Amino acid sequence: MAGTITKRPSELEAVVLGLIWTEGPCTAYAVRRIVKDSLSTQWSGSAGAVYPAVARLEERGLIRSRAQATGKRQSLALEPTAKGKRALASWLGPPVDAGALGIPADPLRVRLRFLELLAPERQAEFLSQAITAIKADTSRIKLDLRKRARDESPFEKAMARGALHATRARLRMLAELRDALVTEN
Amino acid sequence: MAGTITKRPSELEAVVLGLIWTEGPCTAYAVRRIVKDSLSTQWSGSAGAVYPAVARLEERGLIRSRAQATGKRQSLALEPTAKGKRALASWLGPPVDAGALGIPADPLRVRLRFLELLAPERQAEFLSQAITAIKADTSRIKLDLRKRARDESPFEKAMARGALHATRARLRMLAELRDALVTEN
DNA sequence: CCGCTCATGTAACTGGTTACATGATTTA
DNA sequence: TAAATCATGTAACCAGTTACATGAGCGG
Numbered sequence: 001m002a003g004t005i006t007k008r009p010s011e012l013e014a015v016v017l018g019l020i021w022t023e024g025p026c027t028a029y030a031v032r033r034i035v036k037d038s039l040s041t042q043w044s045g046s047a048g049a050v051y052p053a054v055a056r057l058e059e060r061g062l063i064r065s066r067a068q069a070t071g072k073r074q075s076l077a078l079e080p081t082a083k084g085k086r087a088l089a090s091w092l093g094p095p096v097d098a099g100a101l102g103i104p105a106d107p108l109r110v111r112l113r114f115l116e117l118l119a120p121e122r123q124a125e126f127l128s129q130a131i132t133a134i135k136a137d138t139s140r141i142k143l144d145l146r147k148r149a150r151d152e153s154p155f156e157k158a159m160a161r162g163a164l165h166a167t168r169a170r171l172r173m174l175a176e177l178r179d180a181l182v183t184e185n
Numbered sequence: 186m187a188g189t190i191t192k193r194p195s196e197l198e199a200v201v202l203g204l205i206w207t208e209g210p211c212t213a214y215a216v217r218r219i220v221k222d223s224l225s226t227q228w229s230g231s232a233g234a235v236y237p238a239v240a241r242l243e244e245r246g247l248i249r250s251r252a253q254a255t256g257k258r259q260s261l262a263l264e265p266t267a268k269g270k271r272a273l274a275s276w277l278g279p280p281v282d283a284g285a286l287g288i289p290a291d292p293l294r295v296r297l298r299f300l301e302l303l304a305p306e307r308q309a310e311f312l313s314q315a316i317t318a319i320k321a322d323t324s325r326i327k328l329d330l331r332k333r334a335r336d337e338s339p340f341e342k343a344m345a346r347g348a349l350h351a352t353r354a355r356l357r358m359l360a361e362l363r364d365a366l367v368t369e370n
Numbered sequence: 371c372c373g374c375t376c377a378t379g380t381a382a383c384t385g386g387t388t389a390c391a392t393g394a395t396t397t398a
Numbered sequence: 399t400a401a402a403t404c405a406t407g408t409a410a411c412c413a414g415t416t417a418c419a420t421g422a423g424c425g426g
């Protein structure tokens with residue numbers, strides 16, 4: 001019935017629901033591919049994550065599926081229900097979820113806290129390796145940005161630029177520490 | 186025996202091990218408190234996470250515990266074993282773990298991708314709420330930085346400044362989108 | 371003596387992970 | 399026709415989550 005309180009979706013469930021909305025009607029496989037190929041390594045996009053998530057969304061009445069055929073190939077086309085759209089809007093906010101606002105996790109930043117435990121030469125090696133890798137990330141993101149510079153919505157662009165800003169921030173963090181260590185001795 | 190391949194620790198396990206090393210010998214409770222009170226909301230620091238992690242570390246011979254008494258209060262003091270120190274050094278790298286280098290997750294960035302699904306006025310509200318909250322974060326981090334500006338190691342400082350840079354990056358992402366939406370119509 | 375902090379845990383649950391499994395269709 | 403891709407799933411596992419539970423010592 002209207003007004004039933006639906007369980008808050010997990011981040012992945014929300015992403016799957018969102019992709020079904022923006023890309024859909026589409027197959028679970030298509031969603032899976034998008035998640036898998038996204039630059040972020042947040043989720044594996046494995047079948048073992050996506051299909052159960054889709055099943056949960058359908059159980060909760062947030063999406064519905066119907067058989068379809070793309071040429072000779074048959075598959076299940078997914079699309080959000082009205083309830084699903086409300087659920088995603090409420091997940092998005094406002095009010096913006098407090099958990100989404102807090103300082104985001106960064107495994108590299110965590111490692112910096114314990115870097116003092118390594119010998120100085122290994123510290124330096126750590127930093128130069130990390131800096132090289134992160135620089136490669138910025139190039140990858142820039143390329144991705146340029147590649148679809150034309151038709152992209154301001155939202156997707158903002159997301160990609162957000163990733164770029166975040167990556168530059170990490171680079172700054174690493175460079176600052178390297179400089180501090182050099183000038184320290 | 187030497188050369189036994191130990192299972193790669195989870196991020197939390199590594200943090201617990203690292204804290205036991207840098208803060209230790211200390212109790213599991215002390216570790217729990219540090220994780221809980223850290224600015225990052227990455228982990229809850231709940232007993233249900235920390236105590237099992239400590240138990241796993243001890244099972245694997247990475248830490249050892251001995252009874253101690255702080256005044257009349259008795260507790261278990263934890264400290265890393267030689268094997269534990271090697272395990273942490275190997276977790277830290279170099280070589281730096283590939284998973285630690287990839288573009289870090291950001292629940293706010295994820296939401297931007299789907300923001301187009303909201304009505305324009307709700308989009309604006311979302312952005313202004315988020316910007317306000319993130320600005321508060323920058324203040325909190327700056328305060329934290331100033332508070333312990335004196336005796337802090339360059340590593341802890343780098344970590345805090347990394348969080349600051351990351352937060353500013355998010356702010357930039359949000360402000361850019363807001364400006365793009367304003368000048369769009 | 372009452373409430374707070376120190377201190378250590380357990381139980382039920384959840385939603386991810388990797389790996390395995392199957393089969394149809396398309397493309398080189 | 400062989401390999402790749404589309405498409406959908408399952409099974410075992412794992413490390414977190416919240417909530418519950420207990421008890422000692424310390425400070426007002």
